[in-house]
Amino acid sequence: MVKCPRCGYDNHSSTTYCENCSYILKGSSTGQKKGGWKMGTVKKIALIIGIIAIALILFSVIYNFTQPSNEESLNVIVADSNVQEGSSHPYEVKVVYDGTWYSKSGEPSSLQEQSNQGNHTFNLDCAAWDKVYVLAEKTDGASGVMKVQLIRNGEVVAENSTTDGTNQITINYQS
Structure with missing residues (x-):
């Protein structure tokens, strides 16, 4: 019984x-x-934390593989839905002047300084969507013509000139 x-x-x-x-x-x-499964509370918590860590690592790997590269992210889609190939430096400044000159140019919060003599073209460290500012001035006080061009992806988008020996040239541009 x-x-x-x-x-x-x-x-x-x-x-x-x-x-x-x-x-x-x-x-x-x-x-x-x-x-x-005879598992203590500590082992259960460790197992849950391990599963969460593995999930975060997988998410991170998948996220990184699905992001565009720097070159791809700088491509611009224009109004007619065509992709316009960008570059890592879509803007250039071209200074046309026989004498010596000084310039500050780039995205307004981080301007690059250049000082040179004669004609010179240089890249700006700006993205295609940034506002661009260019300030150029003659440093030799001569009265010859000084011309400054802002070039975006090979095309002149803004231009200014001066013949005055002390005057400055400024260009403010936003696409």
């Missing part, structure tokens, strides 16, 4: 459930878990 631990009823030794209250009796293999 097997006594039920819940209600105390005496059951036959072959019964699986108490005949009085339906409690699963000891010694019965039905309904008992054998060899399940």
Whole structure:
């Protein structure tokens, strides 16, 4: 005879459930878990943190592979939906002058300084969508013509000139 631990009823030794209250009796293999995951709380937390870490690493790898390269991100889509190939330096400044000159140019918050003599063309460290500022002045005080051109992807987008020996040339441009 097997006594039920819940209600105390005496059951036959072959019964699986108490005949009085339906409690699963000891010694019965039905309904008992054998060899399940017996894991402590610390191990469960470590397992969850490990799964989250693996998910974040996978997300990071997938995200990095789906981002465009620097060259691709500088391509410009114009109004007719054509892609206009950009470059890492889409703007250039061309100074046409026989004497010595000085310039500050680029995106207004980070201007590049140039000082040179004679005709010179140089790249600006600006993106195609940046506002561009150019300030050029003669440093020799001569009265010859000084011309400054702002070139974007090979095309002149702004131009200014002066013949005065002390005057400055400025160009403010935003596409």
